[in-house]
Amino acid sequence: MFSIAQGLLSFPVSCGNLRDMSDTRLVAMFSIATDARLKAQAPYSNFLVGAAVESHAGGIYRGCNVERCSHTQSTHAEQNAIDTMITNEGSVAIKRLVLVGAPLGIKVPIENHDSVHHPAVLCPCNHQLVWPCGHCRQIIWENCFGDSDFELEFSNFIEGCNDVISFSKNFQNKEASALRIEYKNSEGFIANYYPVFFVKKDDKTVYIVETKGREEEDDKLKFERLRLWCEDVNNRQNRIAYKALYIKQEEWDKYKPKNFDEAVKLFEKQY
Ligand SMILES: [Zn+2]
Numbered sequence: 001m002f003s004i005a006q007g008l009l010s011f012p013v014s015c016g017n018l019r020d021m022s023d024t025r026l027v028a029m030f031s032i033a034t035d036a037r038l039k040a041q042a043p044y045s046n047f048l049v050g051a052a053v054e055s056h057a058g059g060i061y062r063g064c065n066v067e068r069c070s071h072t073q074s075t076h077a078e079q080n081a082i083d084t085m086i087t088n089e090g091s092v093a094i095k096r097l098v099l100v101g102a103p104l105g106i107k108v109p110i111e112n113h114d115s116v117h118h119p120a121v122l123c124p125c126n127h128q129l130v131w132p133c134g135h136c137r138q139i140i141w142e143n144c145f146g147d148s149d150f151e152l153e154f155s156n157f158i159e160g161c162n163d164v165i166s167f168s169k170n171f172q173n174k175e176a177s178a179l180r181i182e183y184k185n186s187e188g189f190i191a192n193y194y195p196v197f198f199v200k201k202d203d204k205t206v207y208i209v210e211t212k213g214r215e216e217e218d219d220k221l222k223f224e225r226l227r228l229w230c231e232d233v234n235n236r237q238n239r240i241a242y243k244a245l246y247i248k249q250e251e252w253d254k255y256k257p258k259n260f261d262e263a264v265k266l267f268e269k270q271y
Contacts, residue, residue, distance in 0.1 A: 026098070029060055033100040034108055036062040036077065042104065043067060049101040049130065051077035053085050056095045061085040077101075078136040082143055094143045101130035150213045150249045151196060158199060161260045165200040179208070183225035185218050193222040195244075199260065205241050207264070213249045243268075 029052040037050025042065055049065040063080025078099060085092065102108050132140060151169070158167045170178050178194055185191040197209040208230065210223055223246050230242040247267050257263040 025054070025060075026096075029054060029096075029098045030100070032060060032062045033077075033098045036064045036081075037100050037102075037108065038064075040064040040077070041066045044069075044071070046104040047101060048104055049077040049099065051081040051097060051099050053078070053081040053097045054095045055085050055089055055092050057089060057092060059085060059089055061088065076133065076136050078132050079139050082139055086143075092143070094140065097140065099130055099132060148211075148213050150211050150252070154197065154209075154211045154247070154252075157257075157263075158197070158260065163201070164260045165202060167197055167199045169197055170195055181222075181225055181229050183218075183222055185221060191218070193225060195226055199245075201260065201264075204239070205243065207243050207245045209245045209247060211247050211249070215248070 033050040033052040035050065036052065037048045040048040040050065042048050044067050045065075047065075051063045052060055053063075054060050061081050061084040063075075063077045063082070063084055065077045066075040066080065068074050078097065081097070082094065085094070100108050155167075155169070158164060179198075181193045181195070182190050183193050195208045196211050197207075199207040199209055201207055208226060210219075210226065212219060223244065226244045230244050233242050245264065245267055247263065251267070255266050257266055
């Protein structure tokens with residue numbers, strides 16, 4: 001019953017199955033959140049929540065839920081942890097966040113949470129998760145900074161699109177199992193390319209989106225390689241159709257699409 005949020009609105013990206021204990025920092029964050037949960041003051045909901053948040057500078061801060069009889073004055077664990085981060089480091093970005101929650105009396109195991117049951121959100125591996133509430137998602141969002149202003153603008157746009165199921169950023173770090181595609185760069189060497197976003201349009205269609213502010217020499221090569229990658233994957237299975245979409249900020253600013261369908265129409269012909 002915990003989830004791990006990394007960076008830009010991608011929670012929960014993982015059920016955080018800690019049977020892989022190699023990420024010692026993540027394991028520490030889980031312990032910190034589990035411990036913080038036991039400090040919760042939750043006489044009304046009897047649902048104890050603990051959070052651990054890691055800043056980009058490497059600080060780890062914890063928080064628990066604190067309920068008060070005027071419910072508006074209650075503090076959620078995520079907010080508590082993030083506010084502690086800000087108190088210590090100022091207004092900085094969150095790198096990742098671990099959330100642990102369960103009713104009073106239930107012990108959250110560190111290595112195997114298969115046996116813990118609570119009606120919550122199911123992750124792709126069918127583990128049951130606690131999920132940040134809307135209020136906390138807003139708080140998390142405000143301390144998640146994209147790699148560029150345009151990425152943030154696009155995330156904000158997608159968040160408000162009713163014609164997509166979900167989206168996620170492709171993170172270039174090992175914990176998030178990023179999509180990495182090899183391509184031949186303009187100097188003839190094999191290099192790595194990480195597309196920026198995944199957008200799940202419906203149960204059968206996923207767009208892989210490249211958002212570009214300032215264009216660089218290899219961008220066209222990367223996107224051609226992505227298109228080929230989609231073609232290859234689509235030829236090998238028919239469960240999900242992968243499509244590549246290249247969005248230039250300049251064009252985006254000119255046309256300002258109102259929903260994702262409109263964005264697809266505008267940008268699918270690019271390159
Ligand atoms: Zn909350």
